[in-house]
Amino acid sequence: MKAIVSVKRVVDYNVRIQVKPDGSGVVTDGVKMSMNPFDEIAMEEAVRLKEKGKITEIIAVTIGGAKNEETLRTALAFGATKAIHIKDEGEVQPLTAARALAAVFKKEGASLLIAGKQAIDDDANQTGQMVAALLDIAQATFAGKVDVDGNKATVVREVDAGLETLEVDLPAVITADLRLNEPRYLKLPDIMKAKRIPIEATTLADLGVTAAAAVKTVKTVPPPSRSKGVMVKTVDDLVAALKAKGLA
Amino acid sequence: MPVSAASPFYNQEHEDFRAQVRRFVEREIVPHIERWEAAEELPRELHRKAADAGLLQIGFPERAGGVEVPDLFYMIVLTEELARAGSGGLIASLMSHGIATPPICHTGSAEQIARFAAPVLAGEKIGALAITEPSGGSDVAALKTRAVRDGEHYLVNGSKTFITSGMRADYITCAVRTGGEGMGGISLLVIEAGTPGFSRSPLQKMGWWASDTASLYFQDCRVPVANRIGAENMGFMAIMMNFNQERIMLATQAWAFAKVCYEDSLIYARERQTFGKPLIRNQVIRHKLADMKMRLDAVKAHLDILAWRVSHKQMPVAEVCLLKNHACTALEWIANEAMQILGGAGYLRGSRVERIYRETKVLTIGGGSLEIMKDLAGKQMGY
Numbered sequence A: 001m002k003a004i005v006s007v008k009r010v011v012d013y014n015v016r017i018q019v020k021p022d023g024s025g026v027v028t029d030g031v032k033m034s035m036n037p038f039d040e041i042a043m044e045e046a047v048r049l050k051e052k053g054k055i056t057e058i059i060a061v062t063i064g065g066a067k068n069e070e071t072l073r074t075a076l077a078f079g080a081t082k083a084i085h086i087k088d089e090g091e092v093q094p095l096t097a098a099r100a101l102a103a104v105f106k107k108e109g110a111s112l113l114i115a116g117k118q119a120i121d122d123d124a125n126q127t128g129q130m131v132a133a134l135l136d137i138a139q140a141t142f143a144g145k146v147d148v149d150g151n152k153a154t155v156v157r158e159v160d161a162g163l164e165t166l167e168v169d170l171p172a173v174i175t176a177d178l179r180l181n182e183p184r185y186l187k188l189p190d191i192m193k194a195k196r197i198p199i200e201a202t203t204l205a206d207l208g209v210t211a212a213a214a215v216k217t218v219k220t221v222p223p224p225s226r227s228k229g230v231m232v233k234t235v236d237d238l239v240a241a242l243k244a245k246g247l248a
Numbered sequence B: 001m002p003v004s005a006a007s008p009f010y011n012q013e014h015e016d017f018r019a020q021v022r023r024f025v026e027r028e029i030v031p032h033i034e035r036w037e038a039a040e041e042l043p044r045e046l047h048r049k050a051a052d053a054g055l056l057q058i059g060f061p062e063r064a065g066g067v068e069v070p071d072l073f074y075m076i077v078l079t080e081e082l083a084r085a086g087s088g089g090l091i092a093s094l095m096s097h098g099i100a101t102p103p104i105c106h107t108g109s110a111e112q113i114a115r116f117a118a119p120v121l122a123g124e125k126i127g128a129l130a131i132t133e134p135s136g137g138s139d140v141a142a143l144k145t146r147a148v149r150d151g152e153h154y155l156v157n158g159s160k161t162f163i164t165s166g167m168r169a170d171y172i173t174c175a176v177r178t179g180g181e182g183m184g185g186i187s188l189l190v191i192e193a194g195t196p197g198f199s200r201s202p203l204q205k206m207g208w209w210a211s212d213t214a215s216l217y218f219q220d221c222r223v224p225v226a227n228r229i230g231a232e233n234m235g236f237m238a239i240m241m242n243f244n245q246e247r248i249m250l251a252t253q254a255w256a257f258a259k260v261c262y263e264d265s266l267i268y269a270r271e272r273q274t275f276g277k278p279l280i281r282n283q284v285i286r287h288k289l290a291d292m293k294m295r296l297d298a299v300k301a302h303l304d305i306l307a308w309r310v311s312h313k314q315m316p317v318a319e320v321c322l323l324k325n326h327a328c329t330a331l332e333w334i335a336n337e338a339m340q341i342l343g344g345a346g347y348l349r350g351s352r353v354e355r356i357y358r359e360t361k362v363l364t365i366g367g368g369s370l371e372i373m374k375d376l377a378g379k380q381m382g383y
């Protein structure tokens, strides 16, 4: 059984994000980039499923420019058995990514797509759901626990009201939430071995996918800087202060 | 061809490895380090976790369960990242096998490697190196602890002191006198914890609190001849073989802690307001920071070029001695300036600079003191 794991290259979570002066986006030149942390969790889950013998192959897929190779190398160091680089230098919107992933999913005859629930750059939280819709297969998003047995997956989801357990038929899409697992530390020999594994290259055109232009970014602005806090002396003062702000 | 890399010595693999060590330090060390400093020892669990993450094995041969690396820069990256926890004792003790285990791997038999090196690299056991004695550390060739052959055992009598990880160590790589005076009479024995006649007591120190430093006592301690590493009376060479790398790693620690001091004081100088403006807006403070950075970069260039030479099997003994002194004295200077920039905040427990400042001296004393390094370098250069 094959699982696809989508891995996105994003600005490292430790980097203090800077907005470009013209508001056209955030600065990425010379900035440390890493695999999206939710995708690391997805990778880890796939590797654990493989170690338990529930799946046999893990195909890591990324969409983006030449530098995305680094992200695939990380996936291979985790234990991906194959890596596919969909080369594209342009902006990749969620729908484009979903179309491309759906095409790879079909081509590879995969049973599972395990994705991060969102990427920490645009926080769109759309791609996994769109892949499920495009392929008309089941989806279990925000997974906090995953079990695969034969042709079914049992997924405990983190929802607003608490935990919800879903049983889905495969093929299916699962998106990983923060508490699904703690990704392992990649060992140096695995990092070194990963450098020597060939990567399969393809393009959106090869996959018969057209890039979507569903979203237009108008302007990027930094969040307002936090204003100074005030100290209150009593609970009554606190309630009054919250009321004055319309929060209570 | 245009070159964008900041250094010829570090590539993507070093950086990928760095990212893993950084995550380990942030998750497994930083949240606990104050507790371990107060407890004056590290939990054994940390050794297991560090082995699981593949950190203890770097630079050791595969036959011992190690991870062979093409250069010393992986070890430099490892030390640099571990130093971000701001505790020299953590590095000394978690990595005490870095001095205890190489002689076993270089000179030991396959069986000795399996018994005394592999479990240490797997984080299951702890290793320590015991050379220094109450009567002196610099003059290694004069050590006094006696081992007298008695059938298939040695009868060991004497004591060792200042031994890093000495309280917890399971396997102690111990230098003993089996022959006549001088360096030609020294052998290496692995003495196992629990051997009758072996006892130990903890030592309290100015710094390196997270490391359990001990005095070791041997009273008619019976150690199997099978625990001798290498031939009898050939121990001195086995000790010396590792000194170059040990000194490079001590220089790396000094540089890495100096870097922490520089970074912490830069952040503080930007945030701290005095006389209505950020501290860094004073030229005096900017000059301090520039001088710190200048020394840091000089040490790093010195370190990298010698690490490169040693990685290529060269033996620049004099240069490595002077590098150790360069790095340690730069650390003393930089920690002092950092403390000054932080003012009272730097003097308080819990600040990385406070601890590093307390721990500068151990680096100019251990692993070959400042004076001994200069003397050795001078001799090597035929002065």
Ligand SMILES: Cc1cc2nc3c(=O)[nH]c(=O)nc-3n(C[C@H](O)[C@H](O)[C@H](O)COP(=O)(O)OP(=O)(O)OC[C@H]3O[C@@H](n4cnc5c(N)ncnc54)[C@H](O)[C@@H]3O)c2cc1C
Pocket: B128, B129, B130, B131, B132, B135, B136, B137, B138, B139, B161, B162, B163, B164, B165, B205, B208, B213, B362, B365, B366, B367, B368, B369, B370, B371, B372, B375
């Ligand atoms: C925290 C800590 C951890 C340590 N861990 C270990 C360990 O794990 N294993 C181990 O074996 N040892 C360890 N040591 C011991 C360390 O290696 C010795 O302290 C060091 O070798 C110096 O020996 P000494 O302290 O006996 O000083 P001495 O040799 O007595 O020297 C005292 C002073 O005199 C100077 N001096 C000595 N001879 C000369 C000379 N000929 N000319 C000029 N100056 C001279 C020295 O530089 C020094 O400043 C540790 C020490 C410390 C402080």
